[in-house]
Amino acid sequence: MVAQRRFLPLVAVLALGLFVLVARLVQVQVFEAPVWGREAANLVRSSNVIPYHRGVIRDRNGVVLARDEDLYEVEFEYRAFRRGHVLGQVAHARSALELRSVPLAEAFEHLEDWARALVAITPEQLAAFARGEALAIGGVVVPASADPVLEQRNQRAIDVRYYAGALLGLDDRAARALRPDAEDPARVRSWIELAAERARKSTKERLAAELEHALACARGDLDELAARLADDLESIGGEGATPLARLVDALERRRRAVEDQCADAIFESAAGFSAGRLSSRALAEDLDTRWIAALLRWDAARAGEWSATRRDRWLQRLDGLVVPRLFARAVVEEEQGRKRASARLFDGLAELYAPRSAAPRGRGDPPPSWTELEELAVLDELDGLFEGVRLPAEERDFRATLPLNDPELQTSEPGEEDPWLYVALATELVDAHALDPAAPVNAAEASARWNALAEKGLAAEDPEGVAELGRFVHALETRFVAAIDRALLALREENGGRPLAFAKARLDAALQQEKSLSKDLASRTVLLRAQPDYELVHLIERHPERYRGFEVRETTRRVHTVVDANGEPFARTLLGGVRKPSLEELFAQIRDQRRFDALKYQVLRSADEERELAEINARLFRADEWTGGTGIEDYFDAELRGRFGWREVRGLAGRDELTIGEPPIDGKDLDLTLDVELQRAAQAVLEHPELPSERTDTEWFQNPVGAIVLLTVEGEVLAAASVPTQKGTAVPGRDKEREYVRERTLTRPTFNPPGSVFKPFVAAFALDRIGFDASLRFRCVPLKEGDRTGGYGDLHCNAIHHECDLTRALTVSCNCFFAHVGECYTTDELLEMARTFGFGEPTGIRLFGSSGRSGLREDWRLPTGDAWRKAVDAASGKRRFANGLSFVESTPMQLARATAGLATGFLPDVSIARRLEGVPVPKKGRELGLSETSLAFVRSAMERVVTDPEGSAHGKGLDERALGFTVAAKTGSADYAAIRKGFEASDVELSLAAEGRVRKHTWVTGWFPADHPRAVFVIYLHDLLYTSSHTAVHVGAQFLRQEAVKSWLARTLEAERQAEEAR
């Protein structure tokens, strides 16, 4: 009983222990089951993204302007090739036997002989090989091994057995059936015999014939594939190299890349740092890496090749990826107000040189401050990394190895006046100039350079800044590698001069991960051909079993189907284009990405969190996704963009596969109000304006800069053309606008007053709201004797108009008269007048407003600050305002909208989108609130501009006889800048300058037919020496003469007539 009493508490302890185990088991298997289930699914899952189609963009008549075109890409996956293609199988079986990376070309040359030899091996021979004995195969004798474990003989034998089975077409079940024989070392029959008898229920001869057939097919298939891929394969072996040789070489290069990556990953998992952080000498001589070579079946030469190239690869990665990213991130964080760029750069660099233990845990977590950096990467690992050897105590202090972990620099006071001081001091400390003459000589120069860059404005992808940082990082690297070299030499001395072998625990950890690393890296695909022809796609898709490793992937590209006469995409500046996300954008979504990761790995999620996860998933864009870059493509990106679909295969290939996924959601189609023919006509007229027969600005007609807008009176944009469409050269004496390809109908890149085209609006409002007497007569006479033009105050006309009433003043465009009208206004009334016609407000073309959208940039504001008001308050200010000068600006689109209001009494919102995914976009607008009498008065006057012999547009080709329809119009010229004097000025310019002329913008605005307005037009020409009557009117007439315009008008009127009849 005593004894039993001693056991009872122990039984209780047993029960308690079991309870703890069960409780934990329940936690893991029940409560955490969803998260582990997801992780497990990830381990046996392969997934691919199914691209969506970005929405189609069409013109108002259904002509497709931009669409996504389906296309294919041919990719190559080395793992599938190695395991499934006879060439891969033979080459790798041979590599496993000979312990050298047998090139694919060599294996291809001996394909049949080696394949026959492989299937002729007996299990007994293979077992002896695994034990380390010699093996004679296919004319080659693999010598006996002194160290079968180090040489991985057992694993190599298993590899050979696998490839032999695969060559004989044994599937999983067949291989299983064959297994008892295969594992029996006493068996002396060849694999092909065993397979024929046990697995394939066939004869050796028939199996051999099948193998021969497969080998012959493989040669033919590869030949055919090579012929179709020939254009994309880099030439090797001189010009005589066949496409097949080039294909095999391309595959070999991929294999080497994959194997190099595997070696890198295995090394890093053992060492804790990248092989490229060591000098090539140290990697080759100081470290014992034979185990990596054995794992990858490399001989000494191949292993040497790997170790000789790691350092260069590391430096390439630094220059091509790490440094630009570091720089971009620093700039983004400064822009977001989180940290100064200089400090963020140092933090980022400290992260690069920090030991693993100091690395941030989560993706996107900010790095710790550089001032906390003490230990350094690599150096921190060395003590304890190697078997039986420790770093001597006197060699273990690595403080101040780099300026980044120099306590003196870390504790010095931060300089507010010079944020780049640390970078500058560090540059001097590492003596960057000694290594690279392009680097700054000392801290002062470094500081000056960085401050100059900062003053210029740091941009995330600024090549100058990236280069400067690159020079500094290279200097750091040189110092860092030298310190590692010294430490390794000390360790080697401790080791009696022998190469350093990794500690066993490190090796074991690496070997445990080797399989998954190799699988992951070898399964990544590379692009072989971007747009393969149909035959190539058909070839691979129809016979996947013959082209193992070659895959066809669906993708899309954006195509602009309508092009202009120059072959440029139709309305390029307005439609815009697509692009890949920038580095900045990718960084900017890091917070979303972190939240996404956190939610994804959360064990249990609420309904809200599930919704949030889905929303973030939809919001996050992929690095290779096409997204709106400019213009309409950008502005309507949210609508045009769809959502990627995904397809996921769970389970291992051939067994219990389950395919799930979601289909892609295409973007919405967008029907524009633009008319292709009208747009094309407007573009053509602007690009090739006809030179008028009268005196004009020939320079402008040879180098046009300007815009044409054509709206329906309901506000739909029929055409919105801008020139130049290609980057030109600035004309001497003019501004640089000819160098810039811009959208000019919605923007005013320069000071853009409307000039006299503003007068009709001033007149209509004055008549209706401030009681201006239309019959008032005002004299336009010279201010002083000898003047050839009328003048009033500081304003002049182009001629002496003598006595004018309002109608005549509008017809002849008398500045003096309108200066007087301006004086009748108060400042508030002037502002209200402008607002009534939509000046100073968006036109409405940005359907969804401006919040969160870019692309359709629109300038619409009028300055209304105190200084501006004060200037307008003065009489001269009002005079100029009423003449559309100095204090008022307009875009062509704003002017077109206002003109539509004048023509109809209803101010429409301008629209460029008619329908989104078939749903009409609602039309908006507002009544002007001006009486019909006042508006009719002004409309009549604008008709006279064309028809009256005194009219500023009379006899210029806008009359009914010339066009076939009537036009009401108003011309305008607005002073822009002084004519430049000096060596750039031509004789004509000098004479004009002597007359007191200035450079100007010229305009024509109006509508047609005059008595029944259907469309509104605005012609805007930039930076000319002559007035509208000599320039813009001619361009306007040329445009309105276009067949497309006449045809559109005829169709519209006919449609209205039919509609009327139908009613």
Next chain:
Amino acid sequence: MKEPNDDRQGGGTLSAGFHPGRAFSLRDVRWFELDWHVLALALGLLLLGLAFVRAMADADLAAGRSGVSFAKHFQKVALTIPAIVVALAVRPRWLRRHAWLVYGLCVALLVAVMFVGGSRNGSQRWIPLPIGFDLQPSELAKLGVIVALARVLYRNRLERAKDWAPPIGIALLPIGLVALQPDLGTALSLVPITLGMLFVAGARASILLRFVLGAAIVGVCVWQFQIGVHDYQLQRIQTWVEGFRAQDLIHARGGPAFHSYHARVAIGNGGLLGQGIGAGVANQTGYLPERDCDSIFAVVAEELGLLGTLGVLAAYGVMIALMMGSASAIRDRFSRLAAGGIAFYFAAQLFINVAVNLGLVPMTGITLPLFSTGGSSMLVTFLALGLFLGLSSHHEPSLDRDSFRT
């Protein structure tokens, strides 16, 4: 009352000559008193383990992987299972007399492995044998410690302070030698066996608790101040601490937590009903390291699910409880202590193995008896099982003081 000294009968050293009849006898076994239920449970678990290993081998073959070989495992089982009968036939009295010999042999092997042992997984633990598997002396040492402790505690009731020195010394020597290999996991697995036997021998629970508490404090200090432990051992502890929660473990899966991560994925993926034998992700991918040996519990949990795994744990629990019950009923103190020690051996192996896989203790390599494929582990398991069955059914006359206590 003077303790009987049976050691004089029949001689205690090899110099007296080895007579198989004195060492082994099946005639003294009372078959009707044999713990058939323990044997049945053990064989049931063994068969279940065989089914799992078979499924693993099939999965590896299907995936074209080298790895688990059922034939080799079966060969080891066939080779080592006779150990049950051999150990069953060992006469308790002979064992008691030759306990020092057994212990000395185990210690000698532990010393020998330092010089002739093969290295695997970063440790020098194996002595190559030409019989299909290599011998791991640290596994045998567990039995050696049990026998030696039973021998020393046979007459030592731990009533005085100095009584504690011999049993502690006996346990510490192999623990130290095993730790030097280094194999801290196996070394520490001897601790619960020793504590259990000391308790059964009469040690006061409060003293043992102080021992445990002291050891825990030392352990924490060792971890915090990094004294006398290898970097990889500290890293394992760090990984364990950081990987207890699912999210943290997933974040750390690419580094040193690789093994723990895959074990946890497998167990968690089992859910309530399991994936079915051979159909778990651990078998499909082959990523889980040591899945046929130290991590086999993760495979079992994944493929049988919570309900099936509870069944396996219950079977183990019942088996160990039955062993403790049988041990407590043995009148002979040496046999009772040795049988109890064997029960603690099974319990310790089970708890440590399962706790490691569940992330309750830091990752260490220790087998799950009757399931794992290690040859030495299997040999020791069968020896222990046979010894237990023999000790509990081998009734020999005893003049032990406990025999007269009720």
